[in-house]
Amino acid sequence: MRHTSALTFALLLAAAPAFAQDPPSIPAPTDPVSIGRSEFTGKWYGTVDLGARVTSIDGDEARAQRYRDLRSGVYANNAVFGRRTQDFAFEGQAWNIGYRDQRYMLDFQKPGRLSASFLYDQIPLWISHDTRTLYSETQPGVFRLEDSMQQALQAKTTTLHSYEDQAVQFDLRTMRKIGEADVNFNATPNTAITVYIKNTNRDGHIPYGGTFGFSNAVEIPMPLDHRTTDLKTALEWSNDKGMLRFGWDGSTFENNITSIVWDNPLVYGPDASGAPSQGRHSAWPDNTLTYLHGTGAFNIPGNGRVTAYAAFGQGRNTTDLLPHTINTGLASPPLSRTNAEAESQMTIMNFTAAMRPASKLYLNARYRYADVDIQTPEFRRDNGQVSYDSSLKTSADPSEYHSVKRSTFDVDAAFSVAPYTSLKAGYSQQGTDYTHRIWESTSEDVFRVSLDSTGAQRFMLRALYENRQRTGDGFNAHALEAVGELPTMRHFDIADRDRDRFTFIGTAMVSSILEVNASAGIGRDTYSDSQHGLQMFDSDQYSVGANLAPDDRYSLTASYGWENYKSTQRSRNAGDDLQFVDPKRDWTTDYTGKVNFFEAGFDISAIERTLIRITGDWNKSNDTYLYGLVTGSPLAVPEQLPPVKNELLRAEIDLSYELAANLRLGVAYWFDDYKVEDFALGSETISGIAFPPVQEGEQAPSTNALLLGYQYRPYTAHVGFVRLTYGW
């Protein structure tokens, strides 16, 4: 009985949400102290790491701690406390207590009756420590500059560069706080009621564009203060023959900041056409999404099962609209309506049938229907619009909405050609209808064949080849003409495309202590009908690796991978109608991407009472974008851009020593080294907040951009830990 209960507990806990991955702000113990988790005596048990951390970061400390908090100080981590009896299990866990990335979890299980869990998690996002701004946020969402500065810039008696030193440094960061609860109650052995609720608050600032025209680009620290609340409820009935499930899901997004207003650095006023003294955005609109859904499944002869799912949903945004402009020097066109009245209706259906009509034959068929129908009424702008809060157009096109309706039919047949080996052939047909896209519909045929050899003790092999051919129907030339696109442009997400993919994974036990593995992934996309736009995309990914475990005291894993990517896209540079039809003005961008990565881990338990873990991983990418011109091109030969490079090296060593059965001493060291070169965001380009930057000896030119100084910088981080792990 005890063993059955223990197994039941283990299985149930395995079904619990997997919250408990150790977050690596603090090293996970490689040797958990024995705790009373496997006992069902009702005694309280627990474990906790108490330690201290010393951190030194040279370079971009924001990127080094992008989603984590590595500040020096004492810490309490991996705290577990709980109690188990034959009737219930209760456990609480806490990580990084008191730090920005802290997390807490409670879980209660009464087997066969009730499971409940609660999670509170904080996810910091530290974007930049280099950011500076001349703006002051006088109230949430309102950014002001010094009047004297605006006046001087408007009068052109100075330039923005002279104010660089007055910009105030601030940390550009956000914080996401998540609280969620999940309850599953078995009203009867066959009936379960689930309730899930999640609340996410996010605040902080992110970089955001607030531009006033081609020659007046502005970046503002967009404030965030919003909340998303999700509620999901379901009733499920099941037995050994089938199941029924009905549920309702609802989600609301609420933004506490409804609009953003910011000063124009180059204009103090009075407002005029082409010269707004300030700009205004609406912030992200409040929205809701609700779904009613049902699932049914039942077993059929041939060890099979049929499943059906249907969902009906609605999305809404009923936010009041701002006027066209805040520029008092323009007559803001009247609005054709004052509310967004934005609405989408979704109908989703899935049907799956899986069966095994013969011992060596397995059949699988699926049909999926997804209709995203945008029901927002057309927003007319017969009286015009205002661009950048600056220039008035006396008429403008109404809004257009892009509904998508997709049907996908899949069928697979797998044959057991040898013990533990199956050969599978499959076909899919996907048809999609669009509104206001270049094609009225697309159709995609997919053929695939795969070989899976698993279950053998010494090797595993999986290989898949897939061919996809997508073609469009009902070419809608207006979709291109209306926006001034080349008639030969094809948007790559729905353009005619031939795709071939091959993937392979293999593992072999060479001996009782050595396993080797290899993988390959090759993809070829060709957009044969696209004279302009994306023309082709190739991807090649390979890896080799080995796991060596001569005995229980040592284990070594290592793998190396390399990836190559290539694409070509074609455009035409034109400034007037004559140039627009001149094919000699075509140009291409050839992209080449190379990635190399290596990872290794070494565990040693050969020394008495001591565990040592050493891990390392290295990832390097190199992307180039090369411009090309056609023969006889009248365009100036472009100066090629430098490559974009990223390289990250991480190494960790963790050593723990058993002082007593319930006490371990641990020390750890982490090393992170990041290198980056980026022509758009690297520190060679982003050297200040006013652009273009002033060269030494030159007079400051008229500025055309006021930025935040967010840039990509390298960093090197050293983090040392010492900890005591205590259990009871």
Added chain:
Amino acid sequence: MNDPEKVKPTQLNKISAKAVNAVCTTCHNKGEHAQWKGSQHEARNVSCISCHSIHKPMSTTSQLKAMNQQGTCITCHRDKVAKLDKSGHMPVREGKMECSSCHNPHGSTNVKLLKTGNTVNESCTSCHAEKRGPWLFEHAGINGEACSTCHDPHGSSNDRMLVAKLPFLCQRCHNHMKHPSTIYDNKVTQSSNRLFSRSCVTCHSAIHGSNHPSGSTFLRQ
């Protein structure tokens, strides 16, 4: 009656994947396991013990054979797990998310084994709800379609996890006259706001959709 001395326990590592799955799904056929039959992994002969270990799990939860989910999924999805180390990434390697934050490997009613929502967009906007819409002005190819047209959710070397760097990504679809189809070369890296810093979205900041009456080209939100 069966004599316990003569009944041999089933050895899961000696039977086919389908047979293993039939054993486990005797109990694990509800909730997040309800869609297992006919799912992508089941159809590829993945068995429960491909990922889980009943007697010797290495993970602290979910009885995984590896120490964590990344170590489990990398067995077959090495390219996806490798992307997590790229500079643009979700907080997976920091321990704030894991593969099952987005995917249900046991089967799902959504595409790509996504566990939340009914489309790719609904999965992404379950956390990024500010981009959910619906909008007054939509960006074709995004709303109702897939965030993955422009973003690589597993990781990218580009800022904001884009599949290609700006302005090149935008120029794959936008070729019209004047600035969209201009060549932005090395001569203008420090002078053209279409190239440095946020590139196209320095101006077209409401790129996911606009609720502004003048927002048809996403200059204002």
